[in-house]
Amino acid sequence: MSVEFDQKINETLADANLQLAIYGSTARLKQGRIDTVGALPDYQELRTQANAVKKHTIENLDYYLEEFERNVKARGGQVVYCKDATDVADFVLGLAKEREARLIVKSKSMTTEEVDLNERLEHHGLESVETDLGEYILQLAHERPYHIVAPALHKTRYDVAEIFTEKLKVPRETVIEKQTAIARSVLREKFLAADIGISGANFLVADSGAVVIIENEGNARLTTSAPKVHIAVAGIEKVIPRAQDLATFLKLLARSATGQMMSVYASFLAGPRRPGEVDGPDEFYVVLLDNGRTKLLPDRSKRQSLYCIRCGACLNTCPVYRKIGGHSFPWVYSGPIGAILTPQFMGVSHEPGLPFASSLCGACGEVCPVKIDIPKILLELRSDVKKSETREKQNRWEKLAFRAFAWLMTKPSLFEMAGRIGASMAPSTDGKWISSVPAAMNLPPVKRWLSQRDLPPPPGRSFRELWRRR
Amino acid sequence: MARENILHKIRTALGRSAGQDAADGPPPRIVVPEMEIEDRIHSMRTRIEALAGRTMRAANGCAAREMVAGEIAGKTSVASNSPFLRECGVTELPGVRSGITDREELRQICAVADIGITSADYVLADTGTLVMIASPAEARLISLLPPVHLAVVPKERILTGLDELFSVVPQPAEITSSMVMITGPSRTADIEQFLVRGVHGPGAIAVVVVG
Numbered sequence: 067m068s069v070e071f072d073q074k075i076n077e078t079l080a081d082a083n084l085q086l087a088i089y090g091s092t093a094r095l096k097q098g099r100i101d102t103v104g105a106l107p108d109y110q111e112l113r114t115q116a117n118a119v120k121k122h123t124i125e126n127l128d129y130y131l132e133e134f135e136r137n138v139k140a141r142g143g144q145v146v147y148c149k150d151a152t153d154v155a156d157f158v159l160g161l162a163k164e165r166e167a168r169l170i171v172k173s174k175s176m177t178t179e180e181v182d183l184n185e186r187l188e189h190h191g192l193e194s195v196e197t198d199l200g201e202y203i204l205q206l207a208h209e210r211p212y213h214i215v216a217p218a219l220h221k222t223r224y225d226v227a228e229i230f231t232e233k234l235k236v237p238r239e240t241v242i243e244k245q246t247a248i249a250r251s252v253l254r255e256k257f258l259a260a261d262i263g264i265s266g267a268n269f270l271v272a273d274s275g276a277v278v279i280i281e282n283e284g285n286a287r288l289t290t291s292a293p294k295v296h297i298a299v300a301g302i303e304k305v306i307p308r309a310q311d312l313a314t315f316l317k318l319l320a321r322s323a324t325g326q327m328m329s330v331y332a333s334f335l336a337g338p339r340r341p342g343e344v345d346g347p348d349e350f351y352v353v354l355l356d357n358g359r360t361k362l363l364p365d366r367s368k369r370q371s372l373y374c375i376r377c378g379a380c381l382n383t384c385p386v387y388r389k390i391g392g393h394s395f396p397w398v399y400s401g402p403i404g405a406i407l408t409p410q411f412m413g414v415s416h417e418p419g420l421p422f423a424s425s426l427c428g429a430c431g432e433v434c435p436v437k438i439d440i441p442k443i444l445l446e447l448r449s450d451v452k453k454s455e456t457r458e459k460q461n462r463w464e465k466l467a468f469r470a471f472a473w474l475m476t477k478p479s480l481f482e483m484a485g486r487i488g489a490s491m492a493p494s495t496d497g498k499w500i501s502s503v504p505a506a507m508n509l510p511p512v513k514r515w516l517s518q519r520d521l522p523p524p525p526g527r528s529f530r531e532l533w534r535r536r
Numbered sequence: 537m538a539r540e541n542i543l544h545k546i547r548t549a550l551g552r553s554a555g556q557d558a559a560d561g562p563p564p565r566i567v568v569p570e571m572e573i574e575d576r577i578h579s580m581r582t583r584i585e586a587l588a589g590r591t592m593r594a595a596n597g598c599a600a601r602e603m604v605a606g607e608i609a610g611k612t613s614v615a616s617n618s619p620f621l622r623e624c625g626v627t628e629l630p631g632v633r634s635g636i637t638d639r640e641e642l643r644q645i646c647a648v649a650d651i652g653i654t655s656a657d658y659v660l661a662d663t664g665t666l667v668m669i670a671s672p673a674e675a676r677l678i679s680l681l682p683p684v685h686l687a688v689v690p691k692e693r694i695l696t697g698l699d700e701l702f703s704v705v706p707q708p709a710e711i712t713s714s715m716v717m718i719t720g721p722s723r724t725a726d727i728e729q730f731l732v733r734g735v736h737g738p739g740a741i742a743v744v745v746v747g
Contacts, residue, residue, distance in 0.1 A: 087728075091729050094729055111565070115562060118562040119562055122558075122559070122561035122562060123561070126550075127546050128543050128547050128550070128552060128554075128556075129552075129556065130558065131543065131546075132543070137709070141709060141713070147537075147539040147541075147542050149541060153538055197736070199726040199727070199735055200724075203727075216725075216726065218727065219729075221727065221728075222727075223727055223728055242727045242728065242730045242732060243732050246727070246732040246735050249735070250734070250735055250736060254736075257736075258647060271709075273707070274707060274708065274709035275709060276708070276709050282723050282724060282725075283722055283723070283724050283735040284680060284735065284736035284737025284738075285735075285736045287676070287680050287716065287736075288680065288681075288736055288737075291676040291677060291680065291714075292643070307558075307561055308706075309702060309707060309709070310564035310566060310702045310706055311564055312698070312702060313564065313565065313566055313698045313699045313701075313702045316698055317698060324725075327662075327663045327719070328660075328717065328719040329719065330718065330720055330721070331716060331717070331718060331722075331737070332716070332719075333714065333715075333717075334708055334709075334714070334716070334717075335713065335714050337709070337713050339670070339713050339714075340712070340713050342671070342672035343670050343671060343672060343713060343714075344617075344637055344638075344639060344672065344675035345639050345643065345670075345675045345676050346670060346713055346714055354542070356538075356542045356545070360542060360545040360546055360549060363546060363549035364549040
């Protein structure tokens with residue numbers, strides 16, 4: 067584990083207010099999911115269907131991307147493939163220059179967070195404004211999202227009051243409704259003046275050439291309807307075969323994300339406005355971003371990481387996320403899904419401790435609406451991390467201990483004897499058994515290993531003994 | 537070229553070749569339940585009201601017009617070009633701007649109007665969702681810019697849910713550039729998970745069911 071990761075975790079754990087904020091918010095989102103999902107009689111069938119559709123699409127990804135591209139073109143839109151952050155920025159900058167655009171409005175998109183799009187555009191003199199309330203607050207504060215669906219989860223009304231006073235030069239305001247009204251009026255002006263709107267996409271529909279955007283505030287609708295140019299930025303894995311598949315995915319997404327039956331707005335957008343339509347953009351572009359996604363495809367097991375629909379349910383249920391929060395994670399994606407995406411996108415050495423920052427309790431896999439087996443992928447990534455370690459970096463003691471343990475496991479009588487020795491050291495009543503066990507526990511490598519792990523006291527009787535006496 | 541490069545990487549990783557067909561995938565899962573019209577109306581009204589929207593029932597177009605007149609009295613409104621609104625006489629009411637076909641004009645009017653009046657192409661009973669298909673009859677901004685959205689819908693357009701919608705309209709892109717599903721008023725919970733309505737879209741929504 068890197069020093070930085072360790073430090074951020076400790077900072078978060080030490081901040082009592084932050085702990086309350088994370089715990090409270092995730093608890094509400096988690097309960098909302100349980101309530102709405104519980105009311106769906108065919109929830110498990112929907113998950114199975116969603117998983118099957120995603121699996122099929124990823125296995126035939128080139129086919130569906132080409133179909134999507136053909137249909138976007140047929141509707142008068144354009145598709146732009148981008149391999150990385152520079153490609154995306156170059157495309158947007160080039161188009162902005164041609165259209166003499168100065169002001170860009172943006173709706174929430176994790177994909178654009180991946181490529182630091184705002185920073186890149188602003189570096190070249192464009193104004194690019196986030197319009198989702200949470201994202202807007204974070205843009206003003208120069209922070210990245212804390213959570214996939216609740217980006218400003220860690221900010222209180224008092225934090226927001228300070229940010230607005232400082233950045234917007236408005237009188238201090240701590241009433242949440244009034245803060246929201248301030249953002250509405252500032253951003254309304256931006257929407258009406260913007261030259262280009264940039265959105266993300268929750269789904270790309272191959273048979274329609276359409277992007278689907280899910281939101282609650284209406285900022286994505288404004289972003290995609292008011293300016294004359296709409297650019298949707300999406301990862302290549304977002305494609306699904308048919309519009310009819312939305313009947314499955316729309317039922318799962320909002321329920322898993324926020325516990326709503328439907329999000330307030332689900333926009334299905336296919337190309338620029340058509341003859342006769344009164345409003346809508348004149349130009350429609352879809353940026354299909356790789357940015358490392360193709361690296362995930364060769365591995366038949368791990369490629370399921372690309373099924374993710376970014377609902378955030380795994381974050382809300384994860385005992386680790388709920389303690390260490392979003393900013394402890396080393397990249398834009400946090401929680402269990404971040405723990406499997408980051409090492410695969412950035413390489414396992416980016417933060418080798420990440421796949422280990424899990425209790426493997428399995429909750430993330432259980433709540434995933436597309437049935438990604440996150441715990442299994444975490445284990446595979448742990449193995450990848452170990453394999454990638456150089457000889458000097460390897461913990462030789464740990465390796466030796468596990469080799470001895472593996473050997474012991476193959477010798478039933480020795481294993482049983484070891485169990486009995488353990489049992490004989492069982493605590494009396496004070497529970498402080500560790501101090502009475504041999505000095506080996508205090509050897510530096512063992513002590514270090516135990517600094518982040520609990521060694522539960524052995525039971526007085528082993529399972530085998532109980533089984534024999536049953 | 538990024539396009540060729542990316543497609544090539546994908547094909548290599550998946551062991552596929554250029555132009556190769558996709559294997560048969562799982563068929564779409566569309567299950568349309570049976571539901572009486574009165575049950576649909578009841579379900580849809582319950583759902584919208586649970587989201588702090590309001591619903592009304594009008595026996596006919598005339599009654600609907602009177603209800604709308606009550607809602608918009610003393611306020612400025614902009615109505616879509618929906619033939620159904622015209623049939624009901626809503627577009628003739630005092631204070632209502634309608635018949636706009638110019639984008640700039642529409643945008644300016646919507647930006648200052650108190651109420652946006654539309655019909656809806658469909659309504660989903662199980663979630664209380666209005667389905668708005670953009671066309672010369674329905675512009676996008678009328679249900680979006682004004683702080684209040686008022687929709688007047690004949691009861692025949694109430695479908696059971698998403699499955700029925702996508703069986704009635706399996707290919708939305710063939711008929712429109714924009715199909716938006718609206719479920720309740722615009723909302724946010726981005727600050728301390730505290731619910732605020734009307735952050736960017738309308739903070740209030742009212743639906744008149746006709747028939």
